[in-house]
Amino acid sequence: MQHCLFQCRLLVSRRASGWKASGFTLIELLLVIAIIGVMSALIIATVSNAAADARLTLCYQQQVTLQDALNSWVAANSSGTNTLNNAVTLYNAASQNAAGWLGLLGSNYLHKATYDQFISNSTGTQIKSDAMDKSGKSLKFTTWDGTTNHPYPTVEWN
Numbered sequence: 001m002q003h004c005l006f007q008c009r010l011l012v013s014r015r016a017s018g019w020k021a022s023g024f025t026l027i028e029l030l031l032v033i034a035i036i037g038v039m040s041a042l043i044i045a046t047v048s049n050a051a052a053d054a055r056l057t058l059c060y061q062q063q064v065t066l067q068d069a070l071n072s073w074v075a076a077n078s079s080g081t082n083t084l085n086n087a088v089t090l091y092n093a094a095s096q097n098a099a100g101w102l103g104l105l106g107s108n109y110l111h112k113a114t115y116d117q118f119i120s121n122s123t124g125t126q127i128k129s130d131a132m133d134k135s136g137k138s139l140k141f142t143t144w145d146g147t148t149n150h151p152y153p154t155v156e157w158n
Contacts, residue, residue, distance in 0.1 A: 058131040062114075063139055066127070066155045069109035070141070074153065088146045091153055098122035101141045126158055 078087040094100035102110075102118050110118075121128040126138035137157060144153035 052135070055131045055135050059129070059135055059137050062129050062131070063155055063157070065110070065114060066105075066118075066139060069105045070153055070155060072109050073105055084146060088144055091141075091144050095141060095143070097125055098127045102127065127155075 074087055074091075076082075077090060078084040091104065094104040099119065099122065102115060102122065105115070107115055117129050118127055121130060121133055122138075125140055127140065128138045132138055139155050140158050142150065142154045142156055144150050
């Protein structure tokens with residue numbers, strides 16, 4: 001009996017002094033799991049946005065590449081014995097579809113891999129690459145008649 005009173009007093013004194021059992025409570029565990037869940041959701045959103053941003057950057061770079069190739073083509077076909085009117089005529093004859101425009105530039109003004117990627121993804125008048133297809137974007141060549149309304153051909157987004 002004396003032994004039981006000693007144990008009871010020890011238990012009461014430990015509780016009164018703020019002693020508690022070691023380990024985690026259910027609330028603490030749930031809180032840690034919730035924090036980890038929120039942090040992982042933020043990381044996943046950041047990574048997926050970075051991939052989309054990289055695709056868009058590639059799309060804009062490909063637009064610049066096509067515009068540079070077109071500028072080179074215009075310079076080559078409107079100088080020397082060729083006139084600007086000849087270049088306008090050739091450009092407009094090729095402007096019926098994407099394959100015509102890309103064929104106009106061909107491997108003389110575009111890298112073969114770039115040309116092949118545009119040819120394999122383009123349909124109708126829409127010029128596309130893999131990145132543009134995933135981003136839902138496409139390019140087009142503008143009309144060119146050499147007047148003040150359309151003084152120079154450009155590559156624009158559809």
